[in-house]
Amino acid sequence: ETGVTQTPRHLVMGMTNKKSLKCEQHLGHNAMYWYKQSAKKPLELMFVYSLEERVENNSVPSRFSPECPNSSHLFLHLHTLQPEDSALYLCASSLGTSGRSGELFFGEGSRLTVL
């Protein structure tokens, strides 16, 4: 069993749809992250949660809405997306959010296509 699991792995949606991405970590970590990776671009940090509290919102448009009901689960709710939002969305977790929290563990990602 992988430490961080994401569902769905692939998602195709229209611009008027509402969908959600789900992430679950089984590592006992306290911090969870959403990253976006567009084609040929570096990973962009979207949101950081520490102990279920959002500690970072990296100027992400409001059509992306995160939710962290507990330290093991993280959601990304999507609505009225644009085609340029098509990307690989990666969830990650770490021990904490200090400078010495060890490495990031990634899920396999959710590949989103917006038509």
Added chain:
Amino acid sequence: RKEVEQDPGPFNVPEGATVAFNCTYSNSASQSFFWYRQDCRKEPKLLMSVYSSGNEDGRFTAQLNRASQYISLLIRDSKLSDSATYLCVVNMATSGTYKYIFGTGTRLKVLA
């Protein structure tokens, strides 16, 4: 200046070659350093953490130079399976919080 900078490559090298990647970071208060490997259309996976004393794992050696603010990755005896994108990651303090900042990645292609 970007917070974490890498040469995007691609580096095309023959099997058996030695190849080195460098990465520079902007914030001297950075605490932790990592090299990740990312295969096409897959998630990044930790290759190795980087320590001040330098560390080695088989054919891979990582070094940290805090004074010059760069980290390096050396791959010896390259294999075809080493072909991937190598991401430099720095855990640095920005605006009062620590964040994992990724470089753009360096693409390596090992040729038969």
